[in-house]
Amino acid sequence: MEFQVRIPFVEMLGFELNRFEAGEAEVSIALRPELHNSWDVAHGGVTMTLLDVCMAHAARSPDEPGGPARPGVVTVEMKTTFMRPGEGKLCAEAEVLHRTSSMAYCCGAVFDEKNRLVAHATGTFKHLDGLPADGRKIKRPNASD
Numbered sequence: 001m002e003f004q005v006r007i008p009f010v011e012m013l014g015f016e017l018n019r020f021e022a023g024e025a026e027v028s029i030a031l032r033p034e035l036h037n038s039w040d041v042a043h044g045g046v047t048m049t050l051l052d053v054c055m056a057h058a059a060r061s062p063d064e065p066g067g068p069a070r071p072g073v074v075t076v077e078m079k080t081t082f083m084r085p086g087e088g089k090l091c092a093e094a095e096v097l098h099r100t101s102s103m104a105y106c107c108g109a110v111f112d113e114k115n116r117l118v119a120h121a122t123g124t125f126k127h128l129d130g131l132p133a134d135g136r137k138i139k140r141p142n143a144s145d
Helices: 008-013 044-060
Strands: 016-021 024-030 072-082 089-099 103-111 117-128
Touching (some): 044 089, 044 103
Antiparallel strands (some): 016 024, 024 089, 089 103
């Protein structure tokens, strides 16, 4: 499945979008050595970014199956708790807990290959059509520049 918005940082990390449906998303990554910390496990920033991207996709997912995706979102706040080191392939799952016309409140979790909980997060996301500073729009993969 292809990401519906182009995020160069996510492309560089190598995230894969596995699921994007009514209020839910799933994103995974096969860890590479350059994404490790000094303990030779997933850097916390990689795990947090995986959670952030997955929850943001849940936030902008359609309200109902087959419906249109919502506009872009930005993270307003996020809290992450780490349970164990991330190793191998990591998979994040996220869902919308509550959504209003302008905000989405989500939770997400990252699991390792053995389905052990690596990290959990909650986040608040604001729906935007463009950035307030200069009206910049989100980049869609198949849109012309």
